[in-house]
Amino acid sequence: MSSPELTELERLRLTPGHIERVVVLTGAGISAESGIPTFRAVDGYWSRYRPEDLATPEAFAQNPQVVWEWYLARRHTIAQADPNAGHYALVEMDKLLSGQFTLITQNVDGLHQRAGSHDLFELHGNIFINRCSLCSRRFSDEVLNFQELPPVCPSCRGAIRPDVVWFGENLNISTVEDAFTRAREATLFLSIGTSSVVHPAATLPIVAAENGAFLIEVNPELTPISEGADLSLRAPASRVLPRITEMIRTILTSTASKKLS
Ligand SMILES: [Zn+2]
The missing domain is CATH 3.40.50.1220 (TPP-binding domain)
Structure with a gap:
């Protein structure tokens, strides 16, 4: 200082x-x-995407796998900090x-x-919490299968998403x-x-x-x-x-x- x-x-x-x-x-x-890099300061592979194009409900609807891969990469960075x-x-x-x-x-x-x-x-929200995009139930990682993205809701089979507020959401x-x-x-x-x-x-x-x-x-x-x-x-x-x-x-x-x- x-x-x-x-x-x-x-x-x-x-x-x-x-x-x-x-x-x-x-x-x-x-x-x-x-x-922890700020939201916009992403490098390497992900620099080809704009966060605004990944952190939206539309992006998740169109390509949930890419959105999840990005969030898992961010989780990894955070976990190391x-x-x-x-x-x-x-x-x-x-x-x-x-x-x-x-x-x-x-x-x-x-x-x-x-x-x-x-x-x-x-x-x-919190990037480490998972929420069902259909029934809104929240799940810990342990009860979900991340081998195939997006993980599927154990309760209603809806697509699981990160429990964060995306662009355009309230x-x-x-x-x-x-x-x-x-x-x-x-x-x-x-x-x-x-x-x-x-x-x-x-x-x-x-x-x-x-x-x-x-x-x-x-x-x-x-x-x-x-x-x-x-x-x-x-x-x-x-x-x-x-x-x-x-x-x-x-x-x-x-x-x-x-x-x-
Ligand atoms: Zn559900």
Whole structure:
């Protein structure tokens, strides 16, 4: 982290009021630090396809085998990556703030869960979960046969697809509504590694700030919300999040000791 960013972060004075309800939104940036290429940064064999031509219901209807091969290649890349200090700091933050912490992610890679997070909102689904395109039942890999693609639903014989949101598809409405409710109630909102251009996720930090949340953005590049944020850091999440977690720990420790004295 460059020193101006570090100085800015160290000047941050969070209060007990700030950490009453903390909501964190993560995007591709936090996983990029784990070496997972962004959606568009595919190379080799797959560079001949545009992701927009593979991640659609139409592509799956026309050529489910190619779509699955692409997703299996992406799964393979993700499986080789590990969660980083940013993911782990959020697990710790969740433990410290038990019950007053919400994690919302746009990522489908499951790295938050592998780090130890649970009960998170996955706005765009999860690449490691399989769903029947007909009956919508979800299945683990173990009960499916991947020798022939697409795998077939054990229940209704429909084509199995990855449980992710494709171009032209709607997000799960109740997940989105719950995420917005949490954002409106937030006292502190962290927008981490997201370009803030894909809606509705990009609206979450704005709604939070409008309803009084203190808004911190952490992203290597400027985004549409940078100017309106209370603090916007051009820095890696793996450096900033552990520091914010420590700040929260300090607040809680000092509040607890005040209660005792
Ligand atoms: Zn089915």
